[in-house]
Amino acid sequence: MANLVSELLRHGIYTRIVGKHIQYHEKIDSTMDEGRRLAMEGTENGTLIVAENQHNSRGRLGRVWLSKPGNIYLSLVLYPEIDLLPAIGIISSLATARSIERATGLNTEVKWPNDILVNGKKVAGVLMECSLEEARVLYVVLGVGINITFDTSDLSELSDTATSLTSELGAEVNRAFILRNFLHDFDNLYQSAMTGIVPLEEWKLKMQTLGRVVTVYSDDSCYTGVAEDIDEYGSLVLRFPDGQTSVFSSGDVSLNTTTF
Ligand code: BTN
Numbered sequence: 001m002a003n004l005v006s007e008l009l010r011h012g013i014y015t016r017i018v019g020k021h022i023q024y025h026e027k028i029d030s031t032m033d034e035g036r037r038l039a040m041e042g043t044e045n046g047t048l049i050v051a052e053n054q055h056n057s058r059g060r061l062g063r064v065w066l067s068k069p070g071n072i073y074l075s076l077v078l079y080p081e082i083d084l085l086p087a088i089g090i091i092s093s094l095a096t097a098r099s100i101e102r103a104t105g106l107n108t109e110v111k112w113p114n115d116i117l118v119n120g121k122k123v124a125g126v127l128m129e130c131s132l133e134e135a136r137v138l139y140v141v142l143g144v145g146i147n148i149t150f151d152t153s154d155l156s157e158l159s160d161t162a163t164s165l166t167s168e169l170g171a172e173v174n175r176a177f178i179l180r181n182f183l184h185d186f187d188n189l190y191q192s193a194m195t196g197i198v199p200l201e202e203w204k205l206k207m208q209t210l211g212r213v214v215t216v217y218s219d220d221s222c223y224t225g226v227a228e229d230i231d232e233y234g235s236l237v238l239r240f241p242d243g244q245t246s247v248f249s250s251g252d253v254s255l256n257t258t259t260f
Helices: 004-010 031-040 082-104 165-169 175-194 200-205
Strands: 022-028 047-054 072-078 108-111 115-118 121-133 136-146 213-218 221-230 236-239 245-248 252-255
Touching: 004 022, 004 047, 004 175, 022 031, 031 047, 031 072, 031 121, 031 136, 072 175, 082 108, 082 115, 082 121, 082 136, 082 165, 082 175, 082 200, 121 165, 136 175, 200 221, 213 236, 221 245
Parallel strands: 022 047
Antiparallel strands: 047 072, 072 136, 108 115, 115 121, 121 136, 213 221, 213 252, 221 236, 236 245
16 A cells, blocks of 8 residues: 555645645554654644554544555644633544545535545544643644545444545545645644634534534533524534534534424
């Protein structure tokens, strides 16, 4: 299988922040762990770690993220100001969604907070791990996993909820093109976010969750209501049947078939 970073660099990347320093691993525990190790050594802002395979990869909320060769697994090390943290979640899922659409023509949706779906099934996920000291960010490791060829059909626990771009497109997908587009988009969006510009409206338009009855799982509890809005921090505003609202900054949602 062609080395993804060699393929990426064959046509160059044109970024100001991300990818000035790049590491490639055939196999690693997790690009998140490598990002953390590099951050603690003070690696350059925007350091990119790409792995062909990971043997200890993780997803959000302590879940396992299965890795197999042929997909995209990356982490970025960033040193943002604390105010930028909410924007990073928004722009990373948006850049992932845009890069998938550009490469495949498939329509993407975002399931709050930042799962990327095609035809209602998850094709990509974003994980953000932050190290904070009081109100200062020491570092952020941002992880993105995109299922390019991952065949979920033999995994009964995943086949209803997850898919891959190759399965949805019914044709081969150029993963280096997706990776390059992701890096370009993320780099541009990150620079804009540093000046206070975040494409919240574009993100909300992609948000499958809005206007639907959902159950939010957060801090070991679950809450059902209408996903009414996303606030400026990317938090979900849930309206309960009694008219009250709650705002969730983290958690997971499932769509309900019932209406109020
Ligand atoms: C999610 O739960 O949706 C987030 C999944 C994030 C997976 C990526 S793959 C690259 C990086 N390394 C990991 O161990 N996890 C992230």
